[in-house]
Amino acid sequence: MHKLIGPVLHAFGLSCRRFNELASLRLDVPLTFKERISFTLHRMVCSICRPMPRQLARLRAWMLATDQADQDNPAPLPQEVTTRIRDALDKAKVSE
Amino acid sequence: MQAHAPNPPFGIEELLAEAPALYRYAMTRMSDHHHAEELVQDCLITALRKPEGFSGTSSLRTWLIGILRHKILDHHRKTTRTPTMNAMSPHPEDSHDPLDKLFDKHGSWVINPHAGMEVFQESPDESAHRQDVMNWVRRCMALLPDRWRKLFGARELDQLSVKEAAEIAGVQPASAAVLLTRARHQLRDCLQNHAIG
Numbered sequence: 001m002h003k004l005i006g007p008v009l010h011a012f013g014l015s016c017r018r019f020n021e022l023a024s025l026r027l028d029v030p031l032t033f034k035e036r037i038s039f040t041l042h043r044m045v046c047s048i049c050r051p052m053p054r055q056l057a058r059l060r061a062w063m064l065a066t067d068q069a070d071q072d073n074p075a076p077l078p079q080e081v082t083t084r085i086r087d088a089l090d091k092a093k094v095s096e
Numbered sequence: 097m098q099a100h101a102p103n104p105p106f107g108i109e110e111l112l113a114e115a116p117a118l119y120r121y122a123m124t125r126m127s128d129h130h131h132a133e134e135l136v137q138d139c140l141i142t143a144l145r146k147p148e149g150f151s152g153t154s155s156l157r158t159w160l161i162g163i164l165r166h167k168i169l170d171h172h173r174k175t176t177r178t179p180t181m182n183a184m185s186p187h188p189e190d191s192h193d194p195l196d197k198l199f200d201k202h203g204s205w206v207i208n209p210h211a212g213m214e215v216f217q218e219s220p221d222e223s224a225h226r227q228d229v230m231n232w233v234r235r236c237m238a239l240l241p242d243r244w245r246k247l248f249g250a251r252e253l254d255q256l257s258v259k260e261a262a263e264i265a266g267v268q269p270a271s272a273a274v275l276l277t278r279a280r281h282q283l284r285d286c287l288q289n290h291a292i293g
Contacts (some may be wrong), residue, residue, distance in 0.1 A: 012262070018203060029258060058216040059284055070117070070121065070234075071120065072212060085115050
């Protein structure tokens with residue numbers, strides 16, 4: 001399907017590259033009517049690009065999960081960093 | 097309004113116990129570990145001096161991360177305003193487009209975008225490769241150009257509006273969505289190159 005329709009889509013500016021730009025842009029800004037039509041048409045005919053919006057959504061989910069895991073189970077700090085922070089807190093406590 | 101006890105519900109030891117989580121939170125959003133450490137110190141000193149801000153309705157860590165988040169965003173705003181950074185002007189790294197190596201001149205894929213990305217069909221909670229993927233997410237985030245990382249972190253992790261994220265990263269609001277797209281695809285490409293799936 002893609003091989004047959006792909007060149008036609010590209011001729012109308014509906015390339016895979018443009019689809020993937022729009023797949024990301026729509027996460028940040030509303031697409032114009034023309035962009036929405038391009039995006040929908042390309043998704044209908046291109047099996048390679050069709051899963052990409054979901055892949056980008058999963059990427060976001062993985063980033064948020066990684067950030068949360070870092071807060072829930074952080075790696076220990078190097079001893080010298082802990083010592084510097086402790087010294088700064090002791091100093092702040094004394095100067096209160 | 098909850099009455100506060102004469103003695104705060106935490107001391108230096110309790111605050112220090114939260115330092116690793118705060119430091120990791122800061123390092124995800126900053127490129128310089130010295131600045132990250134300074135802001136963690138600053139956050140803990142603020143908590144020590146103003147314990148009445150802790151209502152006890154959330155955990156100590158959640159409260160501290162809220163303080164640190166504001167300090168990091170303020171820090172980014174201040175650094176992007178310094179004349180030496182000339183942050184709102186075009187920057188060489190902004191002209192790099194990672195999509196150039198993924199598509200040919202006609203806009204067709206030159207790679208298989210799904211090879212090695214099977215893990216991204218899974219939710220992070222269900223994946224058996226959770227730790228490996230997270231390690232690569234950290235590494236690939238760290239490889240983003242500094243301004244892209246600030247912009248991307250503010251938008252994706254702190255979930256700020258595009259306008260607010262642009263202000264923090266020191267980029268023009270009009271170009272923020274384009275740079276976010278580049279950052280997203282560079283991160284995707286980096287993860288695929290390591291074939292974690």
